[in-house]
Amino acid sequence: MAIAETYIPALKKIKTPAFFLYLCGSISIYMRISVLSFCLIAIFISSCKDVRITEHKDWGKYFENKGIKNACFILRDNNHESVHYYNRARCLERFLPASTFKIFNSMVALETAVAADDQLVIKWDSVVRRPEWDKDMNMREAFKVSCVPYYQEIARRVGPKRMQHFLDTMKYGNMQMGGQIDNFWLNNTLKISADEEMGLLKRMYFAELPMSERTQRIVKTMMLQEATPAYNLYYKTGTGEVNGKTTYWIVGFVEKIVKVKELEGSMNKSDFRNYPYFFAQNFDMPSSDTSKDWMQTRKDIMKDILRDYDVLPK
Numbered sequence: 382m383a384i385a386e387t388y389i390p391a392l393k394k395i396k397t398p399a400f401f402l403y404l405c406g407s408i409s410i411y412m413r414i415s416v417l418s419f420c421l422i423a424i425f426i427s428s429c430k431d432v433r434i435t436e437h438k439d440w441g442k443y444f445e446n447k448g449i450k451n452a453c454f455i456l457r458d459n460n461h462e463s464v465h466y467y468n469r470a471r472c473l474e475r476f477l478p479a480s481t482f483k484i485f486n487s488m489v490a491l492e493t494a495v496a497a498d499d500q501l502v503i504k505w506d507s508v509v510r511r512p513e514w515d516k517d518m519n520m521r522e523a524f525k526v527s528c529v530p531y532y533q534e535i536a537r538r539v540g541p542k543r544m545q546h547f548l549d550t551m552k553y554g555n556m557q558m559g560g561q562i563d564n565f566w567l568n569n570t571l572k573i574s575a576d577e578e579m580g581l582l583k584r585m586y587f588a589e590l591p592m593s594e595r596t597q598r599i600v601k602t603m604m605l606q607e608a609t610p611a612y613n614l615y616y617k618t619g620t621g622e623v624n625g626k627t628t629y630w631i632v633g634f635v636e637k638i639v640k641v642k643e644l645e646g647s648m649n650k651s652d653f654r655n656y657p658y659f660f661a662q663n664f665d666m667p668s669s670d671t672s673k674d675w676m677q678t679r680k681d682i683m684k685d686i687l688r689d690y691d692v693l694p695k
Contacts, residue, residue, distance in 0.1 A: 433463040440467035443685045444664060447678055452664035454686050455575050457583060460656045465690065475554055475572035476663060479619030480527045481630045482566035484600060486535055487524060488585070489547045491596040495538045496520055499599050503534050524603045527618065533563035550591055553581070569623045575661035578632045583659045586634055604633060611694050612637050613655070616683070620676065627668045629679045632661040635692050658692045 437454075444452040444467075453471035457464050466472050478485075490496040499521040509515055513526040523531035536544060541562045548556045554573030558565045565571045581590075586601060588594040604615035616633025636655035662683050666675055687693040 433461075435463065435465045436469065437465055437467050440686050440689065443682045443689075447673065447682065449664045449666065449678075449682075452662070452682075453575050454662045454683075455579050455660065456686070456690060456692075457579055457659040458690075459583070459658065467686075471663075472575045472661075475574045475577075476628045476630075477569045477621045477623060478554065478566050478571060478573045478578070479621030479628065479630055480529070481573075481578060481617050481619035481632050482571070483524055483527065483532050484585070484604070484617055484632075485547075485551070485553055485581070486532050486539075486566075487520060487600045487603065488590070488592055488596050489539055489544060490520070490535045491599060492547070492592045493539055493543055495535060499524075499603060503531050506530060521603055524617075529567075536563050551581070553577075567621060569621075575632075575663055578630075578661040579659050582632060582634055582661075583657075586657055586659070606633075610638065612692070614693075618676065618679065622668050625668050626665045627675070628663055628665050629675050630661075630663045631679045631683050634659045635687060637692055658687070658690075660687070662686075 440454055441452075444450075451471065453466070453468040453474075455464065455466040455472045487496075487499075490501075491498070495501075500519045502517055502519050503523070504517045505515055508530070510530065514528045514530060518526075518528060518531060520531070520535075522528075539562075541558065544562065545556075545558055547553075548558060548571075554571060554577055557570050557572070559568075559570035561568065561570070584590050585597045588597045590597055601615065604617055605613060606616055607614040613636040614633070615635070616631055619628075619630035619632075621628050621630075635658045637658065638653055638655055641652050641654050660683070662679065664679070664682075684693055688695050
C-alpha cells in the first residue's frame with residue numbers, strides 16, 4: 382500500500398491465481414484444505430474492510446444549499462475503523478493541492494534541516510503582495526497566513542532532487558514536479574486526491590511516515606486552528622485556479638475530547654481522552670463567481686458535516 386494510504390480502493394474482481402491451482406493439485410488433501418482456508422480468510426478480511434466504508438449521499442445537501450455542484454468529502458473515524466464519504470468518484474480524483482501542500486513542504490524542510498525548527502525566519506523580498514505576507518516571518522507564522530512566497534523559498538532551498546525523493550518515498554499524489562521547483566503544487570503539475578490527502582494526514586498524526594517523529598509532531602501542532610474543552614480542530618486550506626475554475630480545499634483532523642470513566646476502585650475516577658477523526662474536502666466553482674465568500678463557505682460546510690457525524694458539538 383502506498384505510504385499516503387488510501388481508503389476507497391477501486392472494486393476488483395477476485396480471481397484464483399494459477400499458482401494456487403497448480404499447488405492444490407500437487408499436495409495432500411490436508412494441505413489443500415489449509416491453503417483454501419487461508420484464501421477464504423483473506424477474502425473475508427478483504428470483505429470486512431469494504432463493509433466499513435459507508436456512503437453518505439445526504440451530505441450533498443450541505444454543498445447544494447450553497448449552490449455547489451462539484452464537491453466531495455471523506456472522513457475516517459479512526460475509533461471505529463470506518464470511512465465515510467460523499468461523492469466517491471471525486472474523492473478519488475486528483476486536483477492540484479494548492480496550499481494544502483504546505484503540510485508536506487513543511488515536513489520536508491524540517492526533515493532535510495533546511496529549517497532547523499518552526500522558527501526559521503525568511504526575510505520579506507520587498508515585493509508588495511498582501512499585508513499579511515509583506516514582512517519577515519518564521520515558518521509557523523507563514524503556515525498560519527498561508528504565505529506562498531515563504532514556502533516557494535523553502536522549496537528552492539530544498540531543491541528538486543531532495544523534493545522529488547520525498548514525493549516518491551511518500552507517494553504524494555501523482556508525484557510529478559515538472560521543471561518549476563517553486564510552483565509545481567500551484568500550476569496543476571502536482572495533483573492529489575481527497576482520499577490520498579486524508580491518508581497522508583492519518584499517517585502523519587500517528588508518526589507513521591518515513592520521517593522523524595519530531596518532524597511530524599511539529600507540523601501537526603502548526604495545523605491547530607481551534608482548541609476547546611470539547612475538541613481540537615486542525616486543518617489547512619488550499620485554493621487554486623485552473624482553466625477558469627477554482628478548487629477550494631480544506632484538509633485536517635479533529636481530536637474529540639471525551640471523558641472516560643475508569644473501572645470502579647481505580648485511583649483515577651475519570652480521564653479525558655482524544656479520539657481522532659481525519660477528513661478532506663474539496664469543491665470547484667467558476668473563478669468568476671463571487672456571489673459568496675467561498676473561502677469561508679468551505680469552513681462552514683466542513684463544520685456542518687463534522688457536526689452531522691457528531692464529531693463537533695451541535
